[in-house]
Amino acid sequence: MAATMFGSDLVDTQDHHPELRASVAGVVGKFGRKYFQDVVERDAKPTELWAALAESGFLGVHIPAADGGGGGGLADYNIVIEETAALGCPVLSLVIGSITAPIITQHGSDDMKKRWLPGIANGTLRMSFAITEPDAGTNTHRITTTAMANGDGWLLSGTKYYTSGVDEADSILVVARSGDPDPSGRHRLSLFVVAADAPGITTQDIPCAVQAAEKQFTVFFDDVELGPDALIGTEGNGLRQVFAGLNPERVSAAAINNGIARFGLETAAAYAKDREVWNTPIGAHQGVAHPLASAYIAVQQARLMTARAAALFDEGSPGAGEAANMAKFAAADSSLVALDQSIQTLGGNGLALEYGLADLWFVARLHKTAPVSREMILNFVAQHSLGLPKSY
Amino acid sequence: MKVVVCVKQIPDPADPGALDPETKTLKRDMKLILDESDSYGVEMALQLVDAAGEGEVTLVSMAPNNERSGLSTALAMGAASATLVSDPALQGSDSLTTAKVLAAAIKDQSPDLVIAGSESSDGYTGTVPEQIAGVLDLPSVTAAKSITVDGSSIKVQRQTDAGHDDVECPMPCVVSVTAGVVEPRYPSFKGIMAAKSKPVDEKTAADLGFDADAVGWAGAGQEIVDVAEAPQREAGEIVEDDGEAYTRIVGFLEELKII
Numbered sequence: 225m226a227a228t229m230f231g232s233d234l235v236d237t238q239d240h241h242p243e244l245r246a247s248v249a250g251v252v253g254k255f256g257r258k259y260f261q262d263v264v265e266r267d268a269k270p271t272e273l274w275a276a277l278a279e280s281g282f283l284g285v286h287i288p289a290a291d292g293g294g295g296g297g298l299a300d301y302n303i304v305i306e307e308t309a310a311l312g313c314p315v316l317s318l319v320i321g322s323i324t325a326p327i328i329t330q331h332g333s334d335d336m337k338k339r340w341l342p343g344i345a346n347g348t349l350r351m352s353f354a355i356t357e358p359d360a361g362t363n364t365h366r367i368t369t370t371a372m373a374n375g376d377g378w379l380l381s382g383t384k385y386y387t388s389g390v391d392e393a394d395s396i397l398v399v400a401r402s403g404d405p406d407p408s409g410r411h412r413l414s415l416f417v418v419a420a421d422a423p424g425i426t427t428q429d430i431p432c433a434v435q436a437a438e439k440q441f442t443v444f445f446d447d448v449e450l451g452p453d454a455l456i457g458t459e460g461n462g463l464r465q466v467f468a469g470l471n472p473e474r475v476s477a478a479a480i481n482n483g484i485a486r487f488g489l490e491t492a493a494a495y496a497k498d499r500e501v502w503n504t505p506i507g508a509h510q511g512v513a514h515p516l517a518s519a520y521i522a523v524q525q526a527r528l529m530t531a532r533a534a535a536l537f538d539e540g541s542p543g544a545g546e547a548a549n550m551a552k553f554a555a556a557d558s559s560l561v562a563l564d565q566s567i568q569t570l571g572g573n574g575l576a577l578e579y580g581l582a583d584l585w586f587v588a589r590l591h592k593t594a595p596v597s598r599e600m601i602l603n604f605v606a607q608h609s610l611g612l613p614k615s616y
Numbered sequence: 617m618k619v620v621v622c623v624k625q626i627p628d629p630a631d632p633g634a635l636d637p638e639t640k641t642l643k644r645d646m647k648l649i650l651d652e653s654d655s656y657g658v659e660m661a662l663q664l665v666d667a668a669g670e671g672e673v674t675l676v677s678m679a680p681n682n683e684r685s686g687l688s689t690a691l692a693m694g695a696a697s698a699t700l701v702s703d704p705a706l707q708g709s710d711s712l713t714t715a716k717v718l719a720a721a722i723k724d725q726s727p728d729l730v731i732a733g734s735e736s737s738d739g740y741t742g743t744v745p746e747q748i749a750g751v752l753d754l755p756s757v758t759a760a761k762s763i764t765v766d767g768s769s770i771k772v773q774r775q776t777d778a779g780h781d782d783v784e785c786p787m788p789c790v791v792s793v794t795a796g797v798v799e800p801r802y803p804s805f806k807g808i809m810a811a812k813s814k815p816v817d818e819k820t821a822a823d824l825g826f827d828a829d830a831v832g833w834a835g836a837g838q839e840i841v842d843v844a845e846a847p848q849r850e851a852g853e854i855v856e857d858d859g860e861a862y863t864r865i866v867g868f869l870e871e872l873k874i875i
Contacts, residue, residue, distance in 0.1 A: 296805065
């Protein structure tokens with residue numbers, strides 16, 4: 225079902241987008257919320273859904289055709305992620321694919337592209353993304369994981385945490401210090417692709433409230449040997465290069481939340497149309513209807529911003545960064561309001577697993593904190609969009 | 617092997633349909649989608665060409681306003697090209713006129729096989745495939761649940777109340793396909809992108825050799841004199857179980873020939 229409630233005319237930016245929505249919805253519709261809940265409850269992985277998305281080419285829509293992808297862009301990937309989540313399957317691994325693939329596409333060597341992109345596109349290879357550290361969250365400059373020169377390669381040591389999906393990964397894209405500090409004394413960063421099973425890597429899972437198939441991990445690197453072919457792009461240029469993935473990550477996080485909001489509001493509207501407590505459906509009461517209508521408007525605004533941010537990224541526009549931040553901000557806030565009001569509309573059933581709403585809460589809530597916090601987006605907008613002094 | 621599939625583009629059944637009070641026909645002046653019942657024919661045709669190892673599937677559709685959204689879906693599934701007949705003069709065409717127009721569009725392509733859905737989901741006349749066969753003077757098989765090619769003939773399992781009949785039919789021929797007998801593929805991303813550049817040959821009634829007064833309202837051999845609301849469904853029967861209610865259930869299912 226390509227939901228008619230959330231008509232896509234408002235948000236779609238290319239003429240094939242309605243067809244893509246319908247097709248993703250068709251493929252994911254064979255699975256749906258119950259399937260996804262079952263996977264999470266069993267502590268399993270949505271292997272069948274992943275394979276179905278791969279078979280239709282949806283995992284690689286944003287990867288160039290020459291590298292085994294669909295030759296589309298983030299605007300297409302946004303639709304894949306949103307439609308998947310809108311059917312009750314918020315697949316966080318899709319967000320990871322929005323970070324790693326564009327970084328490799330834009331900055332990886334030909335060999336690196338050949339090694340990883342076709343596999344990411346066809347679902348047979350996974351690459352995790354490790355940037356956050358215990359003592360360096362939002363402030364990436366404080367990263368201490370270091371790649372020390374070692375022959376014609378490096379020795380990698382340090383600790384990353386909140387690295388998603390390492391248990392499923394074939395490799396990890398690691399942001400690390402390397403090379404000489406810049407003239408102001410700040411450490412330069414570089415990006416490396418590290419085999420997930422390389423000697424010297426150990427992992428520890430971090431139990432989280434998020435009811436997702438992807439787990440969070442602390443990853444320890446202890447003198448992990450890297451060859452010269454592990455480096456992405458130019459040594460010391462990692463901070464600039466990593467933004468090829470960070471803006472898509474924000475758009476993709478927004479897409480998941482937009483999908484969750486749709487699932488919530490569609491469930492709540494259907495319930496409010498049928499449920500009678502006195503002698504009229506509860507949806508006729510403005511106390512129920514207006515908060516849902518208000519939430520719908522905010523979700524449509526967030527979807528519009530997200531689609532526009534994706535299009536700007538595909539165009540290479542310098543405005544993509546601001547738009548991606550604003551999209552993530554809008555989608556996180558609006559989805560939490562929408563999901564909360566949807567739960568409220570269902571009364572006690574809002575908390576029942578049967579209706580599949582309450583257990584979406586922490587997946588949606590995650591994106592108020594990550595991949596960049598609400599507060600840091602406000603800082604960014606205050607400084608860069610409004611020209612206000614930096615406070616930190 | 618060349619297979620032509622007739623596809624109808626219809627208003628989305630998820631949206632409430634409306635009748636034009638003047639013409640007493642369904643309003644079709646919105647975005648149209650591929651009739652789901654035709655997606656089975658497209659899937660079956662694609663599988664036949666795959667199995668043959670050569671050939672192609674082409675589409676024929678008649679629709680108002682040069683509408684091609686539904687054709688795009690079938691092209692994204694894998695059909696190679698389409699012929700779209702669209703002409704204001706065709707508005708009001710009855711099923712026989714529709715069949716004549718589609719037959720004229722099919723004839724130029726000299727296909728080995730013509731596949732159509734058994735009936736459309738918006739008109740339900742269920743006569744067009746056989747009328748096409750009649751116009752083209754081709755043999756016709758209805759209610760196919762599977763088709764296999766065997767040399768210059770096809771073998772068809774034809775659905776019946778009791779099960780199926782095995783039918784053989786020489787090609788070229790026209791086969792109407794029962795809904796639900798195959799699982800239509802959802803278009804892949806590459807299919808969706810490729811569909812954008814696949815040829816859609818637009819034709820008018822005149823291009824196919826029809827005078828305006830031979831088609832549409834003017835050429836229709838039938839007239840819609842009245843449209844009435846469907847009667848309300850009657851209330852069901854409530855059976856209190858006295859321990860023997862199961863016999864009523866068994867009897868009911870037997871009556872429906874389900875068991």
